[in-house]
Amino acid sequence: MSLSREEVIHIADLAHLELTEAEIERFQEQLSAILDYAARMQALNTEAIPPTASVLPLVSVLREDEVQPSLPRTEALRNAPESLQDCFAIPPLR
Amino acid sequence: MTALPDLTMHAALELLAKGELTSVELTQAVLERIAALDERVRAYLRVTADLALEQARRADERRARGDTAPLLGIPLAIKDNIAIAGLPLTAGSRILEGYVTPFNATVMERLLAAGAVIVGKTNLDEFAMGSSTENSAFFTTHNPWDLERVPGGSSGGTAAAVAAGMALGGLGTDTGGSVRQPAALCNIVGLRPTYGRCSRYGLVAFASSLDQPGPMTRDVTDAALLLHIMAGWDPHDATSLPHPVPDYVAALQPDLRGLRVGVPREYFVAGLQPEVEQAVRAALKQLETLGAELVEVTLPHTDDALPVYYLIAPAECSANLARYDGARYGFRAPLKPGENYEAAYARTRGQGFGAEVKRRIMLGTYALSAGYYDAYYRKAQQVRTLIKADFDAAFAQVDVIVGPTSPVTAFRIGERAADPLQMYLADIFTLAQALAGIPAVSVPCGFDAQGLPIGLQFAAPPLEETRMLRAAYAYEQSTAWRSRRPPIVETLPVTQ
Numbered sequence: 001m002s003l004s005r006e007e008v009i010h011i012a013d014l015a016h017l018e019l020t021e022a023e024i025e026r027f028q029e030q031l032s033a034i035l036d037y038a039a040r041m042q043a044l045n046t047e048a049i050p051p052t053a054s055v056l057p058l059v060s061v062l063r064e065d066e067v068q069p070s071l072p073r074t075e076a077l078r079n080a081p082e083s084l085q086d087c088f089a090i091p092p093l094r
Numbered sequence: 095m096t097a098l099p100d101l102t103m104h105a106a107l108e109l110l111a112k113g114e115l116t117s118v119e120l121t122q123a124v125l126e127r128i129a130a131l132d133e134r135v136r137a138y139l140r141v142t143a144d145l146a147l148e149q150a151r152r153a154d155e156r157r158a159r160g161d162t163a164p165l166l167g168i169p170l171a172i173k174d175n176i177a178i179a180g181l182p183l184t185a186g187s188r189i190l191e192g193y194v195t196p197f198n199a200t201v202m203e204r205l206l207a208a209g210a211v212i213v214g215k216t217n218l219d220e221f222a223m224g225s226s227t228e229n230s231a232f233f234t235t236h237n238p239w240d241l242e243r244v245p246g247g248s249s250g251g252t253a254a255a256v257a258a259g260m261a262l263g264g265l266g267t268d269t270g271g272s273v274r275q276p277a278a279l280c281n282i283v284g285l286r287p288t289y290g291r292c293s294r295y296g297l298v299a300f301a302s303s304l305d306q307p308g309p310m311t312r313d314v315t316d317a318a319l320l321l322h323i324m325a326g327w328d329p330h331d332a333t334s335l336p337h338p339v340p341d342y343v344a345a346l347q348p349d350l351r352g353l354r355v356g357v358p359r360e361y362f363v364a365g366l367q368p369e370v371e372q373a374v375r376a377a378l379k380q381l382e383t384l385g386a387e388l389v390e391v392t393l394p395h396t397d398d399a400l401p402v403y404y405l406i407a408p409a410e411c412s413a414n415l416a417r418y419d420g421a422r423y424g425f426r427a428p429l430k431p432g433e434n435y436e437a438a439y440a441r442t443r444g445q446g447f448g449a450e451v452k453r454r455i456m457l458g459t460y461a462l463s464a465g466y467y468d469a470y471y472r473k474a475q476q477v478r479t480l481i482k483a484d485f486d487a488a489f490a491q492v493d494v495i496v497g498p499t500s501p502v503t504a505f506r507i508g509e510r511a512a513d514p515l516q517m518y519l520a521d522i523f524t525l526a527q528a529l530a531g532i533p534a535v536s537v538p539c540g541f542d543a544q545g546l547p548i549g550l551q552f553a554a555p556p557l558e559e560t561r562m563l564r565a566a567y568a569y570e571q572s573t574a575w576r577s578r579r580p581p582i583v584e585t586l587p588v589t590q
Contacts, residue, residue: 008456015412015459016419016436017452018444026449027456030514034457037515038401038470041477051475052482054303054333055289055531057556061332075196079423090421091429091438 002032097586098123099259100579103168103316106262110157110167117157117167120262121150121211124169128213128260130586136235137245137255139174139184141214149211156209164323166209171255171264173248174215175222176307177296178202185298186220186230186248189418189446191425199296200331201265201307201324208323213261216251220448221415222272222300224248225520228511229450236507237280238580239546243504246276246520252310253280258583263311263320269301270403271499271524273308274536278499278549281538281578283566284310285317286524288556289531290335292321293328301410302333304528313576314537314567318342321559337557345560346567351385353565356492360396361523367502373540373548374498377569381496384568391488391495395481399526402481404518405461405474406529412458415451418443453514482530489555494565498523499536499549523551533559537566538575545581 008028012019019027073086082089096105098120109115125143132138146169153167172178175185176199183195198206206212219229227235227250237245238258245254249266253276256264266273268286277284285308292307299305309320322343327336357378362371382388420426420442427441447455461470488495501522510516527534532553539550550569554562570576 003460007460011456011460011463014463015455016416016440016443017447017455018437018440019452020444023449023452027453030453031457031460033515034404034518035460035470038405038474041398041401041473042469044395044398044477044480046473046476046480049476049479051472052478053475055482055529055556056333056335058290058333058335063329071196078196079193081420081424081426088421091433091435093435 003028003035097259099127099262100583101262102312103165103262103319106168117150117153117211118147120167121146121169121213124213124259124261127258131258131582132260134236134241134582135238135254135258135260136233137171137216137251137258137260138214139217139232139251140182142181142212146211146213153209153211161209163207163209164319165205167211168209168262169211169213170205171213171216171252171261172202173218173252173264173266175218175267175298176202176265178212178215181215183298185222186218186232187447187451188231189425189443190423193423197296200293200328202296204323216255216264218251219248220451221298221411222248222267222269223411223450223454225271225275225517226510227251228507229448231448234507237504238582239280240504240544241582243506243546244279246279246500246504248272249284249310250276253277253282253284256280256282256310256312258580263309263316265307266310267297268306268308268528269304269407270528271521273310274524274534274549274551275500275521277310277536279504279547281547281575282310282312283314283317283535283537284308285321285535286528286533287321287325287559288335288533290333291533291557291559292324293331293334295328295330299414301407302414303410304407314535314563314570315343315346317535318346318563335557340560342560342563345564347564348568348571349385350381350565350568353386353494354492355381355386355388355565356391356488356495357388358391358393358396358488358495358497360393361497365501365519366498367542369542370498370501370503370548374550377539377550378496380572381565381569384572386565389492391492393484393488393526395477395484396526398477399481399529400518400522402474402477403521403525403529404457405470406478408454408458409461409471410458412455412462415455418446450514478529481526485526485530485532493554494562495553497551499551503542503544503546503548527553532556533562535562535566537570539573540575541578
């Protein structure tokens with residue numbers, strides 16, 4: 001299993017990660033090695049095996065949809081790099 | 095006589111209860127130990143001396159009023175991916191630069207209500223991803239047993255602090271072994287609870303189907319004491335279990351008659367350091383002497399846990415870490431003129447995350463992406479079912495499963511850092527229990543020829559922490575490994 005440079009760039013794009021040239025090269029090599037190692041799983045027959053997403057013995061944990069005390073707005077905004085008129089401010093979308 | 099910072103929590107609690115010690119004295123002694131050693135060990139990202147002394151004063155006042163809260167006045171070290179209101183929370187990452195958390199993790203809420211004193215926040219691999227603390231964005235923690243070596247990880251800071259008397263106990267988090275492996279490498283006890291036994295609310299999320307906070311202590315009694323306070327249902331975490339919490343301390347008995355101990359044949363394989371194997375085999379013999387019956391069991395999918403873990407955990411992390419967008423908290427990369435949000439988002443993450451975190455986000459994104467989901471992510475989840483079934487079958491025959499915690503003792507700083515796969519192999523004995531959601535605990539079981547600690551791991555079926563702790567306690571009480579101190583502690587002047 002060998003990842004191409006284009007695949008690495010595509011994954012980085014999906015993950016919103018700006019990578020340097022050196023990182024692209026290094027990840028191409030390292031991710032290929034890790035995926036090679038993971039390929040050993042393919043030898044197992046899992047056709048009739050259901051996937052495990054959670055080990056919990058719980059089903060449908062629901063609660064009443066009630067208003068509860070929450071973080072005051074000033075507290076919630078305190079850690080923001082930038083805020084404006086009681087909102088988080090981000091760079092322009094376009 | 096044991097120096098104050100080297101006391102177990104339960105021994106200190108006895109002295110506090112008898113009025114022979116105050117929390118302020120104890121906390122000061124721990125802070126002095128930190129001042130004497132942490133420049134070399136570097137366990138702490140932040141020492142909260144003023145907060146600790148204030149909490150200690152309040153604990154002494156509470157005790158004077160007749161309060162008997164179970165942790166009243168005990169100094170603890172907390173891994174810096176667990177939220178404490180009003181303190182910075184870094185998760186070992188630059189991307190959380192400047193973030194001060196406004197709330198307490200549920201486990202912290204409970205420990206603080208029980209009277210705990212917080213000495214500081216400890217170092218970790220960035221976002222708990224690693225087995226050595228070398229992935230911390232700030233610095234590497236050194237193993238108190240040999241400063242040239244890693245303390246293990248990712249909870250290496252707490253492990254080193256507890257081993258060197260820079261706290262009486264502490265908290266780590268365990269996603270694939272991050273409490274148990276550093277405990278083994280530092281000669282302390284580290285416990286991973288059943289998945290859902292402790293609330294994850296206020297833990298910096300890494301892999302949500304695997305993360306659990308766990309106690310790191312000098313002996314099994316202290317681990318039971320902390321777990322008893324931490325465990326239980328939490329309305330803030332829908333994956334926390336509603337089952338009643340037993341009194342783990344009261345259940346500790348040094349008698350193993352009738353206990354069936356499973357010994358997995360797959361745990362004694364090539365790659366296991368011979369001294370680790372010898373120590374574990376000697377420990378098994380000791381369990382037999384204590385009345386346990388050894389039964390060989392098989393966990394056929396042991397070797398598959400590594401690839402399964404390194405697909406499932408990265409997949410979940412790639413989703414969890416999407417929240418670091420530079421909008422609501424933490425680091426934001428400076429914008430170039432004319433750039434939009436998306437470019438800023440990608441640069442913030444490119445500059446804010448370290449190499450291992452980026453590697454895992456990339457791996458997880460790939461495993462979840464169109465065309466690869468079935469071959470990697472779904473396949474890994476199916477094999478996870480097989481791994482869990484291995485344990486179910488084994489536990490039909492035995493009460494607990496015992497084996498090594500780590501295949502090797504503490505390795506040299508830098509030795510494995512360049513090769514991610516080599517680093518991942520440090521976790522081969524701790525991943526499967528996490529994937530199966532079962533509890534496991536590492537206890538000291540010996541030293542190699544270089545004087546480096548070796549850990550013995552006990553695992554039990556879901557919610558059978560009591561049974562597991564009892565077996566670990568009986569073993570521990572029949573040995574003296576836990577009472578050995580690291581050389582840097584032994585060479586301190588007696589007053590420290």
